[in-house]
Amino acid sequence: MPYQTPVKDMQFLLNHAANFDAVRETGAFEDLSPDLVEAVLTEAGKLADNVFAPLNWDSDQNGARLENGQVYTTPGFKEAYQQYVEGGWNALGFSSEFGGQDMPQTLALMVFEALCAGCLSLAMGFSLTTGAAKALFASGTDEQKKLFLPKLVSGEWAGTMNLSEPQAGSDLANIKCKAEPVGDGCYKIKGTKIWISYGDHDLTENICHLVLARLPDAPEGTRGISMFLVPKYRVDEDGNVGERNDVTIVSIEEKLGQHGSPTCVMSYGEHDECFGTLVGKEHEGLKNMFVMMNAARIDVGTQGYAVGERSFQKAAEYAHDRPQGREYGVKSGPAIPIVQHPDVRRNLMTMKALTDAGRAIGYASIVAYDVAHHSSDEETRRAAKEREELLTPLSKAFPTERVMEVTNLGIQIHGGMGFVEETGAAQFFRDSRISAIYEGTTGIQAIDLVGRKLGMGAGKLAYDFIEEAEALAAALSGSGHDGLGSIGENLQTALSGLKETTRFMVAAMAEDPETGLTGATPYLDQFGYVAGGYYLARSAFAAAGLAASGEDEPYHQGRIDVARFYAENLLPRATGLIPSVIAGKGTLPSADSQLFSA
Structure with missing residues (x-):
């Protein structure tokens, strides 16, 4: 299929x-x-x-x-x-x-x-x-x-984002690419950029590179970075494409996956003839680039649940088509499709629930973005912007971390056939592995969450979310509906744990940041699991009402089943992360420990 x-x-x-x-x-x-x-x-x-x-x-x-x-x-x-x-x-x-x-x-x-x-x-x-x-x-x-x-x-022309350099990686304070003013608002660009997705291709007439570089008088660190628009082909004042700019493709990376996506090493100004124009004010390039970076983070999270969905569909099809084994205790007779084995169905439900949880977080994040940008009510815009700020690191990190589990389970369901390339199951794992790395690794998203987002009002963004989710959990628990009651009870337990670690993290980041940063990634994971549980619980509450009215009852019961499976089987992972969040820096050896020696 x-x-x-x-x-x-x-x-x-x-x-x-x-x-x-x-x-x-x-x-x-x-x-x-x-x-x-x-x-x-x-x-x-x-x-x-x-x-x-x-x-x-x-x-x-x-x-x-x-x-x-x-x-x-x-x-x-x-x-x-x-x-x-x-x-x-x-x-x-x-x-x-x-x-x-x-x-x-x-x-x-x-x-x-x-x-x-x-x-x-x-x-x-x-x-x-x-x-x-x-x-x-x-x-x-x-x-x-x-x-x-x-x-x-x-889309007639394409764009790129040029941040990283060989010596810098994610530490943009160390970029060396130079921009020299030459008059009439024009700048000569010189330097090397790496890991540039779609840095060159044959899909469009022109490619517009947004390049971070330093002016001659730039201060050190990220405060000295400016952003420049450098087209592959120069553009005249009427918008016509002219001669090739001095932009060279040194190589394309050999990657674990996404072989069809060209990731380029770019050289600007090899012949001292690369020209671009300043975007925004001087030395504000990183701030201006964050518009693109934040959009890209939500987009990358979307890639996580998109590939998770594709992997799930392929695994479900295989599970229905592949006969192997018999029901437990049955000694003879024809083999049954593996979907009839409880462990296979558990794996499929894990794939489905994690994918839907990631999708729900991603949708909630972009809905908050739209409300923050378009509501006519100031208070509504403010609240939506705060929710967008909170959800951005979650919507990037949670789906991209979970897609590795989802696609791994897809391989597992295929068994040995998943490990050979001809089925295509392994491609999903390889293609999605990068998503937890680019546009800010999971660790960087965790630092953003505990350092910046929890720092806004001493945890206000998180506490507002928890309060909202607690109201839903209480409504579900008291609904009298078996499935919804279980979802509500499990959600309340997870929220209590998240409130505990949020208090710990807010205090740690104020008093002992190294302790906070030690638990930042587990805290991010915990928050992601709880957010996924909350948004799936919302969908289950609506599904129960629709099912009760007789509207497509089998489908809406399925939506309750997904949320209940998540609440009872996956949401408890959030509570299990509490010790990791609060363990503190004492559990980590120092950087010069012999444990880390080569």
Whole structure:
């Protein structure tokens, strides 16, 4: 059975876990009816299922290649990309001022999810283009917007994000790339950048690189970083593409997965002829780049649950088709499909529940973004912005960590056939492994959560979330519904533990940051499990009401079953993480311990 975009599940979680009505209530969008959302997702699903998904296997076996300074993508990518652009999909979430369709970012993210599940190696590049456009919307000059935004919004031109360098990695304070003013608002760029996703390709006429670099008088550290727009081909004042800029592709990385996605080593100014323009103010490049980085973090989290969904569907199909063994205690007779074995169903439910939990967190995060940007009520905007701030590290880290478990279980369900490449099960694991690393590793997301987000009002963002979730847990526990009661009780237990560790973490970060940072990643995991449980509990509460009214009872009972399985089997992991969160720095040897010696 070919991959099928789960439009019904996506809509259900959007409406009943993430509360998409809050976006509708902003009044900023003309038509966000359920019928419109379903139509958009159905059409996106057709592109994902029929055009992108058939390319996925070939992208792994026949990946991007570098020939004579030009990167060529997997056969079929260019044609699929043209369908994407001609369908207006890249423009969905942008302003009509520059050719967009004035739709919410929530809907654009869901389309991105569908396409990533179809073929991650192709679709992941779209995130760089939309992110570059968002950065220019926020910080670009009028001239930059006029020349570049219409083509970036449409997808006719692509964008990239150039941060890391060989000596810097994630520590951007150490970047050395230089920018020298040469007059008329132009700068010469010189330096090397690494790990540049879609740094070069054959999908678009031009590529717009956003490059972090230092001016001659720049102070040390991140305060001395500026951002520059450096096109692959120079653009004249009328927007026409001219001669090639001095941008060289040194190599493309040999990677564990995502072979179809070209990850480039870039050299700027080898012949001292690389020119770009300043984006935003001098020395504010990192701040301006964070617009793109935060968007990319949510997008990368989306890649996690998108690939998780694809892996789940493939494992479920195999489990129905593969006969092996008999029921426990039965000595003879025909083999039964492995889906009838309890352990296989447990693995499948784990895959499904973790994927849906990640999806629900991601949707809640982007809904908060849209409300924060479009509500006419100041207090509503403030509360939504706080929720967006809290959920961003969770929506990046939780799905990308859990997708490794999900895709690993997909291999396990296939058994030995999962370990050989011909089934395709292993590709999902390899392709998704990078997601917990790029756009800020899980450890960096944890530092952001305990250092910055808990630091906003001494834990206010977390306590507000806990209070909201406690109200739901109490309602579920007192509902008289067996399934909902169990969900509520387990959620309340997990929330009590999260409140305990939040108090600990707020105090630790104020008094002894090393102790707080020692437990930061377990705390992030704990919070992620609880958030997933909360949003699935919301969906189960709605499903129970719909099932009771007789509306598609089997489907809505299934939604309760997923939330209950999560609450009883996966949510207890959150409580189990408490000792790791509060253990403190005393459990770690010093950096010069012989345990860490080579």
